[in-house]
Amino acid sequence: MTTEAPMGLVSPFNGPVEIGLRALCLLTTAFPAAYALQRLVVYDYFLVHSDDIEGGPEGLHPRTPHRGGEILVRRGVIQEGLTLYESRGLVERVYEGGGIHFAATDKSADFLDALSAEYIQGLRERADWVVDRFQSLDDVELDLMVRSCIGTWGAEFSMESVLWTEEVP
Amino acid sequence: MRFGFTLRRLALTGPGKVPAEVTLGRGLNVIAGPSDTGKSYIVQCLDYALGSGNLPKEIPEAVGYTTVRLEIEANSDRQVYILERALRGGDVRCMTGGQPDRVLAAQHQGGRQDTVSQFLLNLSGLGSNKVRTNERGTTRPLSFRDIARLVIIDEEAVIKEDSPVLSGQVIHRTVESGVFRLLLTGTDDSSLIASEDRKIAKGRQAGKVELLEGLLKATRKRLAALGEVSTLAEERSRLTRIETSLQTALAERNTAQSNVAPLQTKRGTAWTALKTVESQLAVLSELQTRFRLLMEQYKSDLRRLSAIAEASVRLDQLKESRCPLCGALAEDQHHDHPQAHPAPADVSQACKAEAVKTLKLLQDLQSTLSATESEVVGLQTDRDTRRAQLDAISLELKGLMEQQVEVASKKVDDLRTRGERCRRAIEYLNQIQELEDLLDEAKKPKKSQRAEVAGAAVSTAQADSFSREVEVLLKAWHFPDLDRVSFSEDDQDVVISGRARGSHGKGVRAITRAAFNLALLRLCIKDERPFPNFVLIDSPLLVFEEPEAGESSFPQEIKKHFWQSVTTSFAEAQVILIENSHQLPSDLTLGGNRVELFTGNDVGRRGFIPEQVADRST
Numbered sequence: 132m133t134t135e136a137p138m139g140l141v142s143p144f145n146g147p148v149e150i151g152l153r154a155l156c157l158l159t160t161a162f163p164a165a166y167a168l169q170r171l172v173v174y175d176y177f178l179v180h181s182d183d184i185e186g187g188p189e190g191l192h193p194r195t196p197h198r199g200g201e202i203l204v205r206r207g208v209i210q211e212g213l214t215l216y217e218s219r220g221l222v223e224r225v226y227e228g229g230g231i232h233f234a235a236t237d238k239s240a241d242f243l244d245a246l247s248a249e250y251i252q253g254l255r256e257r258a259d260w261v262v263d264r265f266q267s268l269d270d271v272e273l274d275l276m277v278r279s280c281i282g283t284w285g286a287e288f289s290m291e292s293v294l295w296t297e298e299v300p
Numbered sequence: 301m302r303f304g305f306t307l308r309r310l311a312l313t314g315p316g317k318v319p320a321e322v323t324l325g326r327g328l329n330v331i332a333g334p335s336d337t338g339k340s341y342i343v344q345c346l347d348y349a350l351g352s353g354n355l356p357k358e359i360p361e362a363v364g365y366t367t368v369r370l371e372i373e374a375n376s377d378r379q380v381y382i383l384e385r386a387l388r389g390g391d392v393r394c395m396t397g398g399q400p401d402r403v404l405a406a407q408h409q410g411g412r413q414d415t416v417s418q419f420l421l422n423l424s425g426l427g428s429n430k431v432r433t434n435e436r437g438t439t440r441p442l443s444f445r446d447i448a449r450l451v452i453i454d455e456e457a458v459i460k461e462d463s464p465v466l467s468g469q470v471i472h473r474t475v476e477s478g479v480f481r482l483l484l485t486g487t488d489d490s491s492l493i494a495s496e497d498r499k500i501a502k503g504r505q506a507g508k509v510e511l512l513e514g515l516l517k518a519t520r521k522r523l524a525a526l527g528e529v530s531t532l533a534e535e536r537s538r539l540t541r542i543e544t545s546l547q548t549a550l551a552e553r554n555t556a557q558s559n560v561a562p563l564q565t566k567r568g569t570a571w572t573a574l575k576t577v578e579s580q581l582a583v584l585s586e587l588q589t590r591f592r593l594l595m596e597q598y599k600s601d602l603r604r605l606s607a608i609a610e611a612s613v614r615l616d617q618l619k620e621s622r623c624p625l626c627g628a629l630a631e632d633q634h635h636d637h638p639q640a641h642p643a644p645a646d647v648s649q650a651c652k653a654e655a656v657k658t659l660k661l662l663q664d665l666q667s668t669l670s671a672t673e674s675e676v677v678g679l680q681t682d683r684d685t686r687r688a689q690l691d692a693i694s695l696e697l698k699g700l701m702e703q704q705v706e707v708a709s710k711k712v713d714d715l716r717t718r719g720e721r722c723r724r725a726i727e728y729l730n731q732i733q734e735l736e737d738l739l740d741e742a743k744k745p746k747k748s749q750r751a752e753v754a755g756a757a758v759s760t761a762q763a764d765s766f767s768r769e770v771e772v773l774l775k776a777w778h779f780p781d782l783d784r785v786s787f788s789e790d791d792q793d794v795v796i797s798g799r800a801r802g803s804h805g806k807g808v809r810a811i812t813r814a815a816f817n818l819a820l821l822r823l824c825i826k827d828e829r830p831f832p833n834f835v836l837i838d839s840p841l842l843v844f845e846e847p848e849a850g851e852s853s854f855p856q857e858i859k860k861h862f863w864q865s866v867t868t869s870f871a872e873a874q875v876i877l878i879e880n881s882h883q884l885p886s887d888l889t890l891g892g893n894r895v896e897l898f899t900g901n902d903v904g905r906r907g908f909i910p911e912q913v914a915d916r917s918t
Contacts, residue, residue: 142650142654143605143608143609143647143650143651143654144601144604144605144608144654146608146647148608148611148612148615148644148647149604149607149608149611152607152608152611191600192597192600193593193596193597193600194593195593195597215615215644216615218620219615219618219619219620220618220619221618242614242618245614246607246610246611246614247610248603248606248607248610249603249606250603250604250606250607251607251610251611253603254607
């Protein structure tokens, strides 16, 4: 985050609209597959920090210190986002495998196509890559992998963090 | 009288033999008789009892006698001692009333108290004296035998041509003169420090030479090791030249160093300047990296904002089918949730506002970044310049060092080494000179240092009072043509009226010998000198008994005066005279002095050895 939201005016960054949008990209690519919330959390990270994965495309967000922590705090907001888009009929709750999974709807693709921002394009390309790259891993494997790498993401700044302190959102 | 002792009784004993005795006392004692009555034997026995090395000559009458006993009385305390000695030889037994018997060795040995010699010397007051034995000043302790010669004069000694002081053996001359001097003056040679034996001195010299030669050799070797070396004078002047050059070289080096110094400072400054720029650069570069990252962040933010805004708008256009909060279908919605999050419409507004801010920030950052960038470029140029400057100075410095300072330093070192070598050479040359001088000195034959040690012979001056005494006696005896008596240092004898005593005939020699020894006795008593204080003379009046040709006119009246003199002059001391009975004064009384008369026949006492009783118990 680059600015602190003053009272009354909430920061649009990492809010339900943005987060939900990112989740929508992922789900749209994966359509008709449905994902658990945790997978969406992890995929969301890979989406914007694709350069932390070997062989991944250029990252969308800057490589800030301690960014690995984003995974830990995103869960709540992702839920909100999903609910928001669900209310507009773009995301669907699916009850399967003993848990709540989420999937895109047939309206999702049209919605995304209608957006012209360049950023969206980048999102959709990376979403393709993420789904493709990680769909072979099951939930448990994915969890393990993240656990092992999470410390290294953003650790390169550990010494010079004195010069630049970032508030992890 | 403090010194000396008196002979009281001489006895000859043997198992089954009647003792042969003769009694003596203070003052004059005369033993007179014809020859072969044992007079000389008495003298020998007396001397033997007093530690003489010579055994009494065996006479037929003495066969069977084994022991000599001599009774003496000390003058200082009148203590009586008996000295007993076996005739065949051996030590002397000394017996004193009230004390255990002592055995005294016959032979004198310095340091030993238990010799008869030391015993008698102690009685005479001469116990701790030393005499010198040679010209070099080697000394030995005095022995009684040295004194005996001057107090016991037998019939052979009385007519000797040699000085009464000397035995005639040249090697003993020094000792004998020393003894005489001791008796005359009381000074002995205890304080003499012997000069070195010639042989030892020679050996020392040889050793010295050897040592010096060895040292010389070693020093020469060390000198040769230095390489080519010339004479001392040349080396000295060479050293002076080197020192001068050294001074110059040092000055040069110092100049070179002082030239270098400001350049070194300059380089130091340049280096510091370079480092400053480099560190500034480093900081700015780091900052740039940060700024670029921030730039990325801003750009990313802007893109995101635009996407979010668009998505919001689109979302807004869609109809809500489910509750955004709880997801309830539209038909099931009869609740009121507080708007937990902004409606999409609000979000797009927020995005727009945010974008504006971010854009502003981005722009600010842009300018900051470009300012930084140009600053960095400037610093880089600066750095390059300074580096170039530093390199230039370093190069110049290096050149200067190599050329001037190092060259000059090397020259200084070089000169120092040469100077050192020169100094060493001079040192060695000096040493060699010294050693050579010492060697020459050591090789010189040494003159024997006779002059240093005071003469051993008694001088005329030392014997002056003695000469007076002799003169007095001779005068009393009415010695013919008597003028002065002096002492000859060379002869160690008196010179009577300009004529050496020893040059006279034997008769005159005998009487003058008597004068000599009696004068010595008188002098010692008069001056209270340590002396045995008795004198025994055998046949002093030989001149009348057996005159030589030229002595027949020796005046007879001298005899009268002689006896007169000796009878009265020696009350305290002891004088024992042995003479032929003819020579005694006609009245034979001799003023109450003791006279032992041997007759040689059955009338009176035959001789020393008594007639043996016919039956002897063996």
